Amino acid sequence: MTTDHTSTNPREMATAYDPQVVEQPLYEWWETNGHFKPSKPGAPPFTIIMPPPNLTGELHLGHALTVSIEDALTRWHRMLGDDTLWLPGVDHAAIAVNAIIERDLAKEALSRHDIGREAFLERTWEFVKRSRSRITEQHRRLGASADWSREAFTMDEARERSVRATFKRLYDDGLIYRADRLINWCVDCESAISDIEVEYEDEPGAFWWVSYEIADAQGRRTGEAITIATTRPETIPADAAVAVNPEDDRWKHLIGQHCIVPAGGRLVPIIADAAVSIEGGSGALKVTPGHDPVDFEIGERHGLPTISIMRPDGTLNDEAGPYAGLERFEARKKIVADLEAAGRLVKIEPYTHSIGHCQRSRTIVEPLISLQWWVDAKTLAKPAIAKVEDGSIKFVPPRFERVYLHWMENIRDWCISRQIWWGHRIPVWYCANGEHITVRGTVGDPEQCGVCGSTDLRQDPDTLDTWFSSGLWPHSTLGWPEDSEDLRRFYPTQVMETGYDIIFFWVARMIMLSLYNMDGVVPFETVYLHGLVRAADGAKMSKSRGNVIDPLQSVAKYGTDGLRFAMISGTSPGNDQRLTDDKLEAGRNLSNKLWNASRFALTMVEDGDDLTLPAAGTGALEDRWILSRLAAVTRDSDRLWRQYELAEVLRQVRDFFWDEFADWYIELAKVRVRAGDHGPIAVLVHVVDQVLRLLHPFMPYVTEEIWQRLATVHPDADGAPALIVARYPSLDAARIDEDAERMMLAVQDFIRGVRNIRAEKRVDAGRFVECYIVGAEAADAARALAPAIEQLARVQPLHVVASADEAPSEGVVTAVLAVGQVILPMAGLFDPAAERERISKQIAEVEAEVGRQEAKLSNEQFTARAPAAVVAKEQERLATARGRLDGLRASLAELG
Ligand SMILES: [Zn+2]
Ligand SMILES: [Zn+2]
Structure with a gap:
C-alpha cells in the first residue's frame, strides 16, 4: 500500500475519514499480501462460489448486494480461522450478449448473417473482454475479498472441458437426446428458449369464430358447415384436422367427413377426440399440430401431419400459400379480412388471455415445431428432490424449499439447444450419412465419424443454453472433470448465495448437474436467497423508469463501507428491500463515528500506559458494565451470524457501539481521565478493537484503516498483521456481569x-x-x-x-x-416570573386558535359542504387545542 502503517503516528489521524483516499490502496495491500487466498490447510474449509455476473455491461445494485452479503460471510469465516475461499467468475450470458452484438450490428444496418459466424464471434469476444475487465474492476471497488487467482469464466477452456465432458456423459447415459418437439420460439432472438424463459402476461385478444365448409373425401361441398373459434387465425393455413368430442350430438354425424380449411383451401378430416370440450366455444376445435402444444398431442394420437407455416423470423413460409412472406401479425389481418370477404367469419369475440413473451426481447413467443437437443430433467430431478427432502441441502429462508420441490416434481424436459452463435457450441458432429452422430467429450474436433469412420464431418451449428455451463459452476470452477486438489479440498461448498428469482434457472440446475457429475455429493449445504433491491418508493429499478442507482456513484458519495452498510442493513433472507438515502447516510455516519471515537481513544493513550484489562469482575463499575455489554453483543452476534441474520448482527453491533460505547462509556471515561485516572484507557482501546473486528465483515475499509493505527499501540495478541486475518471476537463468558x-x-x-x-x-x-x-x-x-x-x-x-x-x-x-x-x-431552578410570562403568552395564542376553530365549525355553510372527513379533522384540531389550553392553565396555576 502507498502509506506505511507501521510508521503512522496514531495521534496524527486525520480529523475526518476520507474513504476515497483509503479504499483503493488498502484493497491492493490486502491482495498483494495474499489475504484473499485460502492459506490454512489445517483448518476446515469454507467455500462460496460467486454467482457469475452476466458479461452484459455494468454492475447494478443486485450485484452490490451479492458482494456485500458474500464478502461479509467470507470475511467472517476467514476471521473465524477457516480455510476460506470465495471463488469469483463471470458468465458469458449467451442470449443477452448475443442480443447486444446484434443490436450494435443493426446500427450499421447489418445482421449477424451478413458478417458470418467467425466475424460475429470476433466482435463478441472483443466486447466480452472489455466488459469482463470492467466487472472485475467494479467488484474490487466494492471490496470483494475474492481469490482472483482462481477467477473462472463460463467460456474459458477449463469450463469448456466441463461442458463437453458433461454433455458426453449425459448423452451416453441416454439423458441427452435430440427430438422434434414443439418448442417456444422467439422470432426476435431467432432461437428456441426454455419454458422458464417465457413470461406470461394478460393481454386483450379475441376469439375469431370461423365456419369451415363440410366436404366429402374428394372435396365436394355437402352444403353443411362447422364452426370453430381460434385466438390465432394466422395459423389456420397450418390446420391438419378439425376435432370434436365423440359424445357431442351437434357434430357426431360429421366424424369421418372432411372440411375445407378456409385459408389456403386444404382438405382436412374431422376427427373425434375426447380431449375436446363440449362446453367451451363451438365444441369444434381446429387442430394445428405445428403451432400448438395441445394440438401437437392430438396430432400424435391421430397420426396427423405436422405442418409448419412459419419461418424463424416470424414471417410465413411457402406452406402458407397466398400468405407466404407476410409477417405473422400482418398475416393475421389479411387472413381475417379474407375470411370476412368470403363470408366465413361468423363473429369476433373480445377476450383477454395470458400470452407468453420472451424474457429477453419481450416479443410474443411462438410455439413452433423444431428439432432440438433435450435433457431428460425428470430423471435428473429425482436425486435433486431427495437431497433437499433429506436435509442435505437447506434453504434460507426455508419457505423456498416448498417452491423448489413443487417445481422439481413437475419438471419438464429441458431444451438446451439455442440457434445463436455466442455460447458453447454443441459438441456433436454429423457425417455425410446424415444419421450418424459423433459426440466429443473433450476439447477439439473429432477426426472421423464414430460410426462409419467418414472424415466428412459437420458440427451442429447450435449452441448450448447459457444455464448449461452455469449449472456446472460449483464443480467446474474447482477443476472438474480433472481430479484437482481444489475439487478435493473445497467441494462440496458451504453456501450458495443468490437471488430467489433464479431458483429454477440456476439453483435447481446446479443441484441436478452437480449430483450427476459428482456421484451424488451435493454442491452446497446451504442455499441463501436474497431479494430484489428496489427504489426508495418500492418500485422495481429499471432503465426505462430512470430510477436505477449506480453502485459506483453511491461508493463515490458514501464510501464503499457506506454502501455496504446500506445494503446489509436493509436485507433479510428472501425479502425485497428498498434502498433509501437515509440508509446510505447512516452508513457514512457510522464510518465517521467509528473514526472519531477511535481517534479519541488513541489520543488518550500515552507512552507507558498499561493496556491490560482489569480481571473479570474487578475494576470500575462502568468498565465492568461496558465489557459485559460487549460480551453479550459478541454472544448474540455469533448466534445471529449462524442464522444468516446479517442485518441484525450489524444493527446490534452498531447500536452497542453508538448508543452505549460512544454516547455513554466515552463520556464517562472523559470525566475520569480529566480527573487523572488512566484506568479507562485500556478499556477504551479494547472495546474499539473488538468493535472493529465485529464490524469488519460489513465495513472492511474503515475498520482496517483504524485497526492498523490501533495496532501500533495495541498489537494483536495472535500477531495478526491485518484485521482481515485477525480473530473474530468470541464470547468471554466471565465478563458477563449482571450486577454491573x-x-x-x-x-x-x-x-x-x-x-x-x-x-x-x-x-x-x-x-x-x-x-x-x-x-x-x-x-x-x-x-x-x-x-x-x-x-x-x-x-x-x-x-x-x-x-x-x-x-x-x-x-x-x-x-x-x-x-x-x-x-x-425548584428554588432557583428557574425564574417563575419569566416562566409565568412565557406560559401566558402561549395561552393567548392557543385561545385565539380555539376561537378560530369554534367559528369555523359553527359556520353551517362549511359544515354542510365540506366532506365529512375534513369536518372531522377540524373537530379534532379544536379538541387538541382545548386540551393544550387546559394543560397550560394548570401549569400557570401551579406557578401560583
Ligand atoms: Zn427473444
Ligand atoms: Zn458416419
Whole structure:
C-alpha cells in the first residue's frame, strides 16, 4: 500500500475519514499480501462460489448486494480461522450478449448473417473482454475479498472441458437426446428458449369464430358447415384436422367427413377426440399440430401431419400459400379480412388471455415445431428432490424449499439447444450419412465419424443454453472433470448465495448437474436467497423508469463501507428491500463515528500506559458494565451470524457501539481521565478493537484503516498483521456481569431523568442544580458514579439518600423511575416570573386558535359542504387545542 502503517503516528489521524483516499490502496495491500487466498490447510474449509455476473455491461445494485452479503460471510469465516475461499467468475450470458452484438450490428444496418459466424464471434469476444475487465474492476471497488487467482469464466477452456465432458456423459447415459418437439420460439432472438424463459402476461385478444365448409373425401361441398373459434387465425393455413368430442350430438354425424380449411383451401378430416370440450366455444376445435402444444398431442394420437407455416423470423413460409412472406401479425389481418370477404367469419369475440413473451426481447413467443437437443430433467430431478427432502441441502429462508420441490416434481424436459452463435457450441458432429452422430467429450474436433469412420464431418451449428455451463459452476470452477486438489479440498461448498428469482434457472440446475457429475455429493449445504433491491418508493429499478442507482456513484458519495452498510442493513433472507438515502447516510455516519471515537481513544493513550484489562469482575463499575455489554453483543452476534441474520448482527453491533460505547462509556471515561485516572484507557482501546473486528465483515475499509493505527499501540495478541486475518471476537463468558449492567441502567435512568426535567423546565444548560437520588437498590451505583452523574447531569450538590423522607417535599420536581426517584428542589431552578410570562403568552395564542376553530365549525355553510372527513379533522384540531389550553392553565396555576 502507498502509506506505511507501521510508521503512522496514531495521534496524527486525520480529523475526518476520507474513504476515497483509503479504499483503493488498502484493497491492493490486502491482495498483494495474499489475504484473499485460502492459506490454512489445517483448518476446515469454507467455500462460496460467486454467482457469475452476466458479461452484459455494468454492475447494478443486485450485484452490490451479492458482494456485500458474500464478502461479509467470507470475511467472517476467514476471521473465524477457516480455510476460506470465495471463488469469483463471470458468465458469458449467451442470449443477452448475443442480443447486444446484434443490436450494435443493426446500427450499421447489418445482421449477424451478413458478417458470418467467425466475424460475429470476433466482435463478441472483443466486447466480452472489455466488459469482463470492467466487472472485475467494479467488484474490487466494492471490496470483494475474492481469490482472483482462481477467477473462472463460463467460456474459458477449463469450463469448456466441463461442458463437453458433461454433455458426453449425459448423452451416453441416454439423458441427452435430440427430438422434434414443439418448442417456444422467439422470432426476435431467432432461437428456441426454455419454458422458464417465457413470461406470461394478460393481454386483450379475441376469439375469431370461423365456419369451415363440410366436404366429402374428394372435396365436394355437402352444403353443411362447422364452426370453430381460434385466438390465432394466422395459423389456420397450418390446420391438419378439425376435432370434436365423440359424445357431442351437434357434430357426431360429421366424424369421418372432411372440411375445407378456409385459408389456403386444404382438405382436412374431422376427427373425434375426447380431449375436446363440449362446453367451451363451438365444441369444434381446429387442430394445428405445428403451432400448438395441445394440438401437437392430438396430432400424435391421430397420426396427423405436422405442418409448419412459419419461418424463424416470424414471417410465413411457402406452406402458407397466398400468405407466404407476410409477417405473422400482418398475416393475421389479411387472413381475417379474407375470411370476412368470403363470408366465413361468423363473429369476433373480445377476450383477454395470458400470452407468453420472451424474457429477453419481450416479443410474443411462438410455439413452433423444431428439432432440438433435450435433457431428460425428470430423471435428473429425482436425486435433486431427495437431497433437499433429506436435509442435505437447506434453504434460507426455508419457505423456498416448498417452491423448489413443487417445481422439481413437475419438471419438464429441458431444451438446451439455442440457434445463436455466442455460447458453447454443441459438441456433436454429423457425417455425410446424415444419421450418424459423433459426440466429443473433450476439447477439439473429432477426426472421423464414430460410426462409419467418414472424415466428412459437420458440427451442429447450435449452441448450448447459457444455464448449461452455469449449472456446472460449483464443480467446474474447482477443476472438474480433472481430479484437482481444489475439487478435493473445497467441494462440496458451504453456501450458495443468490437471488430467489433464479431458483429454477440456476439453483435447481446446479443441484441436478452437480449430483450427476459428482456421484451424488451435493454442491452446497446451504442455499441463501436474497431479494430484489428496489427504489426508495418500492418500485422495481429499471432503465426505462430512470430510477436505477449506480453502485459506483453511491461508493463515490458514501464510501464503499457506506454502501455496504446500506445494503446489509436493509436485507433479510428472501425479502425485497428498498434502498433509501437515509440508509446510505447512516452508513457514512457510522464510518465517521467509528473514526472519531477511535481517534479519541488513541489520543488518550500515552507512552507507558498499561493496556491490560482489569480481571473479570474487578475494576470500575462502568468498565465492568461496558465489557459485559460487549460480551453479550459478541454472544448474540455469533448466534445471529449462524442464522444468516446479517442485518441484525450489524444493527446490534452498531447500536452497542453508538448508543452505549460512544454516547455513554466515552463520556464517562472523559470525566475520569480529566480527573487523572488512566484506568479507562485500556478499556477504551479494547472495546474499539473488538468493535472493529465485529464490524469488519460489513465495513472492511474503515475498520482496517483504524485497526492498523490501533495496532501500533495495541498489537494483536495472535500477531495478526491485518484485521482481515485477525480473530473474530468470541464470547468471554466471565465478563458477563449482571450486577454491573443493572447498576449502570440505574445510573443512565437517573441522568436521563434529570436531563428530562431540565429540558422541560428550560434550565440553562451550563447551570448546576441540586439533586436528590432516592432508592436503596440504586444507591451503590449512584455513589460509585457520583462524579460522572454530577458532570453528565450537571447536578451539584448530589445527595444519595435511601428514602424520600430524607429529601425535601415542598417546592420540588420529582421524576419517578424504574429504580428509584430523582428529586430536584425548584428554588432557583428557574425564574417563575419569566416562566409565568412565557406560559401566558402561549395561552393567548392557543385561545385565539380555539376561537378560530369554534367559528369555523359553527359556520353551517362549511359544515354542510365540506366532506365529512375534513369536518372531522377540524373537530379534532379544536379538541387538541382545548386540551393544550387546559394543560397550560394548570401549569400557570401551579406557578401560583
Ligand atoms: Zn427473444
Ligand atoms: Zn458416419
